[in-house]
Amino acid sequence: MHAIDVNELYHILYTKLGPRHWWPARSTEELLCGMILIQNTNYKNVDRSLANLDAATNFGLAALLALPDGQLQALIRPSGFYKNKARYLRAVLQAYHDHYHELAALPTPSLRKRLRDLPGVGNETADVMLLYVFMRPAFVADSYSRRLFARLGQDAPYPQLQAHIAPTMRLNIAQAQEFHALLDDYGKLGPDVFGLADQYQLKL
Template sequence: MTLSERRGLIERLFRRLLRAFGPQSWWPADSPFEVVVGAILTQNTAWKNVSTAIARLKEAELLDPEAMHRVEEERLAEIIRPSGYFNQKARRLKAFCRNLSERWDGNLDRFLSRDMEELRADCLTLHGIGPETADSIVLYAAQKPSFVVDAYTRRIFSRHGWVPDDIRYDALRDYFMDCLERDVYFFQEYHALLVRLGHRHCRRKPSCSGCPLEGFPPGGPALAP
């Protein structure tokens, strides 16, 4: 599949999902820091659990980098307990806030305002932040066009034969980044629409009846890993 053919496939799929589900307006957050916190808390859990944990952080007046940096890790862990893996996630949140305080004087805007690739690479050096979390921070908190892929993206595209089942994260991200214009709104909506499709239809046990991709033509040979 050429880059032009791949771009055509990706754009047609986007239009079909947008017609089916409408704009998703994701990420639900009141501030960039809330996005960062949500990106860490959503690791290995459902969003409803993240929402509960974030509400508890707001109630405790801890949804602020300085306040979270000062709070005891044990107390933070207890507050975010609904998100699951709460001790691990508390350490990750504390590590992020410590880095922000020590290297950026607690200024999240300065941290996020850097060149996209520099910001992404820096995020990947932080404790507990992998590629998906880093790209979520870059795309939704920093508003920079770094495509987020997740388990749903891999499942949807591999089931249709567009990518191999065992494709690596960065290769799947490049599948999109290499052929698309860098557009923050498009990347945000696309990621959210794929998540919506995954929740509703492309589960581990697929529910294909009524799927908006029924009859969607294959896009050609899978991308080599």
């Protein structure tokens, strides 16, 4: 069995799966909406909500923020938890509108803390925002990642795994985005379909 680090794991997954071309959104606003709406639901439901928002606002930031609460809730209802998600979505979009340049100037640890302070932004959403909105090479320790890492000998809760993995990554932003997509798409194929756990042990 070979000991590998996360950078080697990235290259192994990339070789097996190839580029994933994730987040085919037309704008940052659409990305932000998707990041909030995907919480506790599936992509099919999110797609319906995004289509509703697109038809109503064309994902214009001013138009999104101008939506009355009731209309916003109705548009995103297919994603579930629509009252809370409407509040979270408005808070995230308002922060992006009002403070983007201030936030973008922060070092990554401070930026991550500020994002975590926003309503509805947990560890995973904050790291996804770092990765796809603020273009930082963050590590998203979501359920697919943790499941594979546990099989490779690193079973830990989200904060602990993220804290150990992020400083060891030597991936640029494009590679970090690919890594997140590769981990999730590999997880969706089934339980370790390429038998990585039989070949490798992950070292931190």
